[in-house]
Amino acid sequence: MPVPETTTMPETTMTPEKTAMPEPTTTPEKKADAISAAIAELQVLLGGRLSTSAAVREQHGKDESWFPGHDPDAVAFPNSTEDVAAIVRICAKFGAPIIPFGEGTSLEGHVAALEGGICISLANMKKIVAVNAADMDVTVQAGVTRKQLNEHLRDTGLFFPIDPGADASLGGMTATRASGTNAVRYGTMRENVLSLTVVMADGQIIRTARRARKSSAGYDLTRLIVGSEGTLGVITEVTVRLYGIPAAILAGVLAFDSLEGAVESVILTIQSGIPVARIELVDEESIKAINDYSKLDLPVSPTLFLEFHGTEASVAEQAELFREIADDHGGGEFQSATRTEDRNKLWQARHDSAYAAMTIRPGCKVFASDVCVPISRLAECIHETKKDLDEIAMPTPILGHVGDGNFHVVFVVDPDSEQDMADAKRINRRLITRALAMDGTCTGEHGIGHGKMDYLIAEHGAGVAYMRLLKTAFDPQNIMNPGKILRI
Numbered sequence: 001m002p003v004p005e006t007t008t009m010p011e012t013t014m015t016p017e018k019t020a021m022p023e024p025t026t027t028p029e030k031k032a033d034a035i036s037a038a039i040a041e042l043q044v045l046l047g048g049r050l051s052t053s054a055a056v057r058e059q060h061g062k063d064e065s066w067f068p069g070h071d072p073d074a075v076a077f078p079n080s081t082e083d084v085a086a087i088v089r090i091c092a093k094f095g096a097p098i099i100p101f102g103e104g105t106s107l108e109g110h111v112a113a114l115e116g117g118i119c120i121s122l123a124n125m126k127k128i129v130a131v132n133a134a135d136m137d138v139t140v141q142a143g144v145t146r147k148q149l150n151e152h153l154r155d156t157g158l159f160f161p162i163d164p165g166a167d168a169s170l171g172g173m174t175a176t177r178a179s180g181t182n183a184v185r186y187g188t189m190r191e192n193v194l195s196l197t198v199v200m201a202d203g204q205i206i207r208t209a210r211r212a213r214k215s216s217a218g219y220d221l222t223r224l225i226v227g228s229e230g231t232l233g234v235i236t237e238v239t240v241r242l243y244g245i246p247a248a249i250l251a252g253v254l255a256f257d258s259l260e261g262a263v264e265s266v267i268l269t270i271q272s273g274i275p276v277a278r279i280e281l282v283d284e285e286s287i288k289a290i291n292d293y294s295k296l297d298l299p300v301s302p303t304l305f306l307e308f309h310g311t312e313a314s315v316a317e318q319a320e321l322f323r324e325i326a327d328d329h330g331g332g333e334f335q336s337a338t339r340t341e342d343r344n345k346l347w348q349a350r351h352d353s354a355y356a357a358m359t360i361r362p363g364c365k366v367f368a369s370d371v372c373v374p375i376s377r378l379a380e381c382i383h384e385t386k387k388d389l390d391e392i393a394m395p396t397p398i399l400g401h402v403g404d405g406n407f408h409v410v411f412v413v414d415p416d417s418e419q420d421m422a423d424a425k426r427i428n429r430r431l432i433t434r435a436l437a438m439d440g441t442c443t444g445e446h447g448i449g450h451g452k453m454d455y456l457i458a459e460h461g462a463g464v465a466y467m468r469l470l471k472t473a474f475d476p477q478n479i480m481n482p483g484k485i486l487r488i
Contacts, residue, residue, distance in 0.1 A: 031095075031096075031097075031115065031116065032116070034094040034095045034096050035073050035074075035094070035096045035097070035116055035117055035118070036073075037094045037096075038090050038091050038093070038094045038096035038118060039052070039073060039074050039096075039118070041090045041093075041094075042074065042076060042087060042090055042118065045086055045087070045090065046076055046077070046078075046083075046087075049076065049077040049078070049079075049124075050074055050075070050076050050077070051074065051075045051077070052073070052074045052075075054071075056075050057071040057072055057073070057074070057075060057119075058071050059104075060072055060075045060099075060101050060104070060111065060113075060119040060121060061111070061112060061113050061119070062104070062111065062112065063104050063105065063106040063107065063108075063109060063110055063111050063112070064104065064105055064106070064107060064166070064366075065106070065107045065108060065109055065366075065367075065368070065449075065451070066365045066366065066367045066413060066415055067108075067109035067112060067449075067450070067451060068112075069112060070112040070113045070114050070116075071113060071116075072099055072113035072116060072117055072118060072119035073113070073116045073117060073118065074118050074119070075101075075118075075119045075121055076118055076119065076120050076121065077121050077123060077124050078120065078122075078124065078125065079124045079125065080125070080236075081197055081199065081205055081236040081237065082205075084120060084199045084234050084236050085199045085203045085204070085205050086203070087118065087120055088120075088199050088200075088201065088202075088203045088234060089202070089203030091117070091118055091479060092201060092202050092203055092477065092479065095477050095479060096117050096118055096479065097113065097115045097116060097117025097118065097479050097481075097482050098117060098118055098120060098201075098230075098234065098479050098480055098481065099111055099112075099113050099117060099118070099119045099120070099230065099481050100119075100120050100122070100171070100175065100230040100234045100235070100481065101119050101120065101121045101122065101123075102122055102142065102143065102168060102169030102171050102172030102173075102175070103145060103166070103167065103168050103169045103172055105164075105166035105167075105168045105172065106172065106176055106446070106447065106449065107368050107446045107447075107449075108443075108446050108447050108448060108449025108450065108451040108452060109449040109450045109451050109484075110175075110176065110229055110230070110447060110449040110450075110481070110484060112450065112483075114450060114482065114483035114484075115482050115483060117479070117482075120234055122141070122142045122143035122169060122171055122236075123143055124143065125141035125142055125143035125144075125171075125236065126141060126143045126144050126145075126148065127140070127141045127144070128140050128141075128144060128149065128152050129141060129237060131152075131153065131156065132211070133156050133157075133158060133242075135211065136158060136241060136242045136243065136244075137194055137211055137239055137240065137241055137242055138153070138160070138239070138240060138242055139195075139237055139238070139239040140170055140237065140238055140239075140240075141171075141236065141237055142169060142170060142171025142172075142174075142235045142236050142237060142238055143169050143170075143171060144169065144170050144238075145167045145168060145169050145170070146160060146162065146163065146164075146167060146168060146170065146173065147167045148167075149170065153242065157244060157245055158242040158243065158244060158245065159242065159243060159244075159245050160192075160240060160241075160242055160243075161182040161185075161186040161192075161243055162178060162179065162180060162182060162183070162186065162188070162189055162192060162240075163180045163181050163182050164178040164179065164180035164181075164445065165180055165181070165350075165351040165354075166351075170238045170240065171235045171236070171238060173189050174189050174193055174196065174225070174226055174235055174238050175226075175227070175228065175229050175230050175235055176189075176227065176229060176445075176446070176447040177189050177190055177226050177227030177445070177447065178445055179401065179404075179406070179444070179445045180401065180445065181278045181280055181307075181347070181350070181351075181401060182277060182278055183401060183403075183404055183406075183445075184270070184276060184277070184278065184279060184401065184403030184404050185275060185276065185277040185278070185309065186243065186277075188445070189226055189227075189240075190223060190226050190227065191241075192240050192241045193222060193226050193238060193239070193240055194209060194211055194213070194222070194239045194240060194241060195207060195208055195209040195210060195211060195222060195238075195239040196208045196209075196221075196222055196225050196226075196235055196237065196238055196239070197235070197236050197237035197238075198225055198232075198233040198234065198235050198236065199233055199234045199236055200232075200233045200474065201232070201233060201474060201475040201476075201477065201479060201480050205236075206221070206233075208221035208222040208224075208225060209221070209222045211239060224470070227447070228485075229447055229448065229449065229481060229484050229485055230480060230481035230484070231471060231475065231480050231481045231482075231484055231485050231486070232470075232471065232474045232475060232480060233474065233475075233480065234480075246277075246309035246310055246315075247310070247311050247312065248309075248310060248311055248312045248314075248315045248338070249277075249307060249308070249309055249315070249338065249343065250307070250308045250315040250316070250318075250319055250336055250337075250338055251278075251305075251306065251307040251308075251336070251337045251338075251342075251343040251346055251347070252305075252306050252307075252319070252334050252335055252336040252337060252346075253298060253303055253304065253305050253306070253334075253335050253346065254303065254304050254306070254323075254326055254331050254332060254333070254334045254335070255287075255298070255299040255301040255302070255303045255331075255332045255333075256301060256302045256303065256304070256326070256329065256330050256331050256332065257301070257330030257332075258302060258330055259283060259284075259302040259382065259383075259386065259398075260379060260383065261302070261329035261330035261331065262281055262302040262303070262304055262329070262331075263281065263378055263379040263382055263402065264329050264379055265304065265322075265325050265326045265329045265331060266279055266281065266304065266375075266378070266402045266403060267375055267376065267378060267379060268325045268329075269322055269325055269403075270375055270403055271375070272321065272325070274318050274321050274322060275308075275309075275310070275318065276306060276307070276308060276318065276322070276403060277307045277308060277309040278305065278306060278307040278347075278401075278403070279304060279305075279306050279307075279401075279402060279403040280304065280305040280306070280350055280399065280400070280401060280402065280403075281302070281303075281304060281398070281399060281400055281402040281407065282302070282303045282304075282305060282350065282353060282397075282399045283302050283303075283397055283398045283399065284300050284301050284302055284303075285360075285395060285396070285397045285398075286353050286356070286357065286397035286398070286399050286410075287299070287300050287301065287302075287303050288300050289353070289356035289357050289359060289360050289397065290349050290350075290352070290353055290356045292356070292359060293349075293352060293355065293356035293359055294345075294348070294349035294352055294356065296349055299332065301332075304326075305346060305347070305350050306319075306322065307343070307347075308322075319334070319336065322334075350399075353397070353399055353410075354366050354368060354410060357395065357397050357410045357412050358412060360395045360397075360412055361394070361395055361412045361414075363414070364412050364413055364414050364415075365412075365413055365414075365415050366410055366411070366412060366413075367410075367411035367412075367413045367421075367424045367428070368408055368409075368410050368411075368446070369408065369409050369411070369428045369431060369432070369446075370400070370406060370407065370408045370409075370443055370444050370445060370446045371406070371407065371431055371432055371434075371435035371440055371441065371442060371443065371444060372404065372405050372406040372407075372435070372440055372441050372443070372444030372445075373405045373435050373438045373439070373440030373441075374405060374438065374439060374440065375404070375405045377405075377438040377439075377440070378402060378405050378407070380438070381407075381434060381435060381438055381440070382398065382407060384434055385398070385409060385427075385430075385431055385434070386398070388427050388430050388431070389409070389427060391427075392423040392424075392427060393423075394411060394412055394413060394420055394423065394424070395410075395412040396409055396410065396411055396412070396427075397409075397410045397412075398410070401444070401445075404444070405440070405444070406444035406445060409427070409428070409431060411423075411424040411427070411428070432452075432455050432458075433458075436455075436458060436459055441459060442455035442456065442458070442459050443455075448484065448485045449484055449485075450483050450484050453484075453485065453486065453487060456485065456486075464486065467485070467486055468486055468488065471485075471486055471488060472488070
């Protein structure tokens with residue numbers, strides 16, 4: 001139908017003309033020349049906001065994983081979406097690789113510049129663009145961290161609940177489809193991102209959706225970019241859901257006689273429909289390390305960290321229902337905390353568990369794996385994994401967001417020890433194979449990076465070919481974080 005003259009059509013953002021794309025560079029010499037040419041133009045564009053300092057490049061070539069770092073050739077510091085677009089157009093012009101960088105807290109080698117190239121750091125992009133309190137959403141630049149956002153929201157009565165532990169950036173959390181301790185109640189980044197502004201591989205700027213809470217308009221580009229790990233475009237702005245701060249919050253810890261009893265209590269809690277906000281498993285090896293690192297005196301036994309949100313009456317009822325379940329499975333005394341400072345101390349101890357694990361074996365690093373299985377298979381998966389871990393000598397704490405079937409094995413490895421690395425990789429392979437056999441996933445929240453590409457194929461089979469088609473359509477030169485998720 002023709003549009004009536006009185007109708008005002010929505011404005012559209014003008015995009016730059018498409019850059020003529022060169023053929024993908026295939027030899028190291030051609031790639032080096034392409035990167036050098038891109039750096040020369042970027043220096044003119046950015047001046048002091050482009051760094052080729054060895055220290056800066058090293059800082060931006062590694063994350064918190066055990067994987068060796070791979071330094072980019074230069075690090076760019078844009079201030080705006082338009083800056084990012086200009087940087088990407090120059091890189092696209094020469095076919096230079098691009099690696100987006102948030103806070104560097106990822107765990108599967110996501111930010112390593114495997115082919116060199118230009119790292120785009122979002123460190124300068126920390127503006128809170130718009131708080132829409134009435135609609136319970138907020139738009140931020142991609143460099144804003146979750147703690148920064150919640151501090152800004154403190155007086156509004158609203159908060160952003162996704163908490164992966166590290167003070168990650170919202171852009172990085174979106175790129176890796178992060179979740180964490182609150183996911184059992186509030187979901188993951190997949191459920192909480194409403195819209196994105198993204199610079200695509202040719203330098204064009206797109207907005208993936210509007211702020212409406214539902215839409216049937218075309219392909220869901222938002223969900224496609226969420227979890228794409230920088231391989232399809234550079235996220236520059238994120239619009240996320242907010243939630244009302246609960247009237248009452250009750251946190252607590254409860255030790256169990258056995259790991260099996262703790263896990264069975266989790267399963268029954270979820271199956272009973274108790275709306276727990278957080279329910280975290282920490283095994284006895286982790287508890288001992290946490291006590292030493294965070295100066296606590298928790299019983300050295302398999303332990304659940306919990307939190308309930310609601311009214312005074314509802315959180316008391318939820319806690320009582322949980323205690324009844326725990327009593328039947330070897331649970332001890334429920335130590336509760338309602339004061340903010342006490343709750344924060346407990347959860348900080350849980351979040352610091354990986355750092356605590358490293359103190360078990362000074363000078364070593366953490367090889368952290370994660371899988372997620374249907375909740376009914378959780379106890380079996382953890383039990384079988386524990387039997388595997390008994391075969392090796394290194395410390396291997398188990399902890400995880402067990403309310404949604406997600407748990408981690410933390411191998412405390414000496415990366416220079418061939419035996420340590422062989423053992424960790426072998427047990428990790430068994431863990432992932434077991435999870436897949438249980439109709440689970442090879443990663444519940446860490447992502448693929450370059451550490452789990454083979455397991456992605458094992459999980460999705462022929463579906464990976466269609467992922468490659470999408471990658472090629474969005475990024476025909478393969479310049480967006482090459483060597484991650486897919487082998488192209």
